Amino acid sequence: MRVLLVEDDATMRNTLERALSRRGMQLTLCEDGARAVELWKSSSPEVVLLDLSLPGLDGLDVLAQARKAGLKTPVLILTARGTVGDRILGLNTGADDYLPKPFDLDELEARVRALGRRTPPASGEPAARDTGAIEIGELRYEKESGAVYHGSEVLELTPRELAMMQTLMARPGHAVTKERLFEVVFAGEHDVQYEAVEVVAYRLRKKLANTGVSLVTLRGLGYLLKA
Structure with a gap:
């Protein structure tokens, strides 16, 4: 499963890369909100893990731009902003799920795989790459x-x-x-x-x-x- 991780905290980013790679996922890393949308387009992820507090461009702005550009990839927001208002705002902007920090890695994996099942194969790409x-x-x-x-x-x-x-x-x-x-x-x-x-x-x-x-x-x- 291809995952785009947009996270500016180096420790969190490296921890998630190791943990999810160990679980068989292929990660593309991004630490800057300003680059996130272009990297999203070029890497064709099946799921996007998106932090909200990003340098260059806030995570909600990244999400809004991506949806406006027609990118329909399922998005799981990972953030320390855990209030109900923040969750509602994220979901209304186009997120598919919300997981406040700190979180359990097993729960994260389960949510990522659940979102990944919503993603159809890319054009011209065999389905076995996704679910085979x-x-x-x-x-x-x-x-x-x-x-x-x-x-x-x-x-x-x-x-x-x-x-x-x-x-x-x-x-x-x-x-x-x-x-x-x-x-x-x-x-x-x-x-x-x-x-x-x-x-x-x-x-x-x-x-x-x-x-x-x-x-x-x-x-x-x-x-x-x-x-």
Whole structure:
């Protein structure tokens, strides 16, 4: 799922990028309200996460301009402005949902996926990109649910193993760097040694032993799933 995140706070922006990427979403980041509408047009997101207090142009103005330009992408407002009046104003301007800060990441994911189901595929783009699955050998990654299947059975993985597996399967035929996997697998965690990603890869490799798919280490490039 493609998500445009418009958020000026660097800490919040980086946290959401790591957390949602770990959940299989592809994020485009914007920190300036003045650039948001153009980036919205060029990135063709399925959902927009929009902060209200932005430099350059207020979030409500961004939303108003986007709707005036005919952009119909579902919008979830994320903001510390939590009064009823602010919520009504945002919804009347064209927002589809409203989540006040601070919020739970699981609730955020659920709301984003619910909004994403409203978005039809872009012109000329296969529906599988939005709601389909990615298959590598006997493994299937259901992007909507985030689950990985071996045949008809859900592959039993720990949260870290699942995060690594989702990231690898989201890029079939491409190596994913160790650095990227570390960011996704250990998002939001502190005091974790960089080599810990190798431990997760080792455990995942053992669980893939009878699936017909192997986790290959490409020296200098990263990791790759191969049928």
